[in-house]
Amino acid sequence: MAAPLILASASPRRLALLRQIGIEPDAVEPAELDETPLPGELPVAHARRLADAKAEAVARRHPEAFVLAADTVVGVGRRILPKAEDVATARRCLELLSGRRHRVEGGLVLRAPGGRIGRRLSTTRVAFKRLSEDEIVGYLAGGEWHGKAGGYAIQGSAAAFVPWIEGSYSNVVGLDLAQVHALLDGLGWRAEEPPAGQPE
Numbered sequence: 001m002a003a004p005l006i007l008a009s010a011s012p013r014r015l016a017l018l019r020q021i022g023i024e025p026d027a028v029e030p031a032e033l034d035e036t037p038l039p040g041e042l043p044v045a046h047a048r049r050l051a052d053a054k055a056e057a058v059a060r061r062h063p064e065a066f067v068l069a070a071d072t073v074v075g076v077g078r079r080i081l082p083k084a085e086d087v088a089t090a091r092r093c094l095e096l097l098s099g100r101r102h103r104v105e106g107g108l109v110l111r112a113p114g115g116r117i118g119r120r121l122s123t124t125r126v127a128f129k130r131l132s133e134d135e136i137v138g139y140l141a142g143g144e145w146h147g148k149a150g151g152y153a154i155q156g157s158a159a160a161f162v163p164w165i166e167g168s169y170s171n172v173v174g175l176d177l178a179q180v181h182a183l184l185d186g187l188g189w190r191a192e193e194p195p196a197g198q199p200e
């Protein structure tokens with residue numbers, strides 16, 4: 001039997017992204033951590049630390065499994081934008097992103113049975129058009145910002161605000177799929193057993 005794969009996430013988007021490349025995890029188990037940035041923590045360090053912590057928390061409960069975890073952070077310069085849980089926070093994020101470029105940092109960690117660990121970081125640069133007050137009000141009314149890093153979701157109507165990106169699109173949505181594929185390959189995870197009678 002191949003070792004099971006667990007997605008350490010509460011995000012339905014991450015599960016949908018994995019399925020997009022034909023990977024069905026054997027289980028989905030959120031890590032449920034305190035995601036508050038440390039004082040002075042930079043966006044890249046935060047994304048790496050949280051991806052590591054999520055993978056470790058779930059791997060501790062399942063040492064026999066492959067555990068995949070990710071963290072998505074929107075950074076403007078040295079600043080980490082919050083995950084928008086209320087409309088006032090979402091508005092502050094949009095006002096800050098309006099008319100400028102930012103970075104989406106995606107920390108990615110795969111833990112394999114036997115304590116092996118693979119880590120990746122994906123950086124996507126994203127440009128936002130200058131937003132009018134009407135555009136901000138309309139976007140906030142739609143509610144798509146809820147639970148999203150930086151208060152927007154590129155996979156929804158905010159796509160209309162993004163004239164340019166550089167880097168992985170799927171990283172912005174929550175999981176750089178090319179990096180996931182490379183990590184799983186690198187640590188020897190296989191979705192299925194090889195056909196009977198075939199050498200491995």
Ligand SMILES: Cc1cn([C@H]2C[C@H](O)[C@@H](COP(=O)(O)OP(=O)(O)OP(=O)(O)O)O2)c(=O)[nH]c1=O
Nearest residue numbers: 009010011071072148149152153154172173174
């Ligand atoms: C910028 C951006 C973020 N997001 C989402 C991806 C992540 O789910 C979320 C950032 O929060 P995360 O803390 O990375 O993830 P999560 O809390 O949703 O799930 P878990 O920690 O359990 O894995 O923002 C989008 O869906 N679209 C976007 O365009």
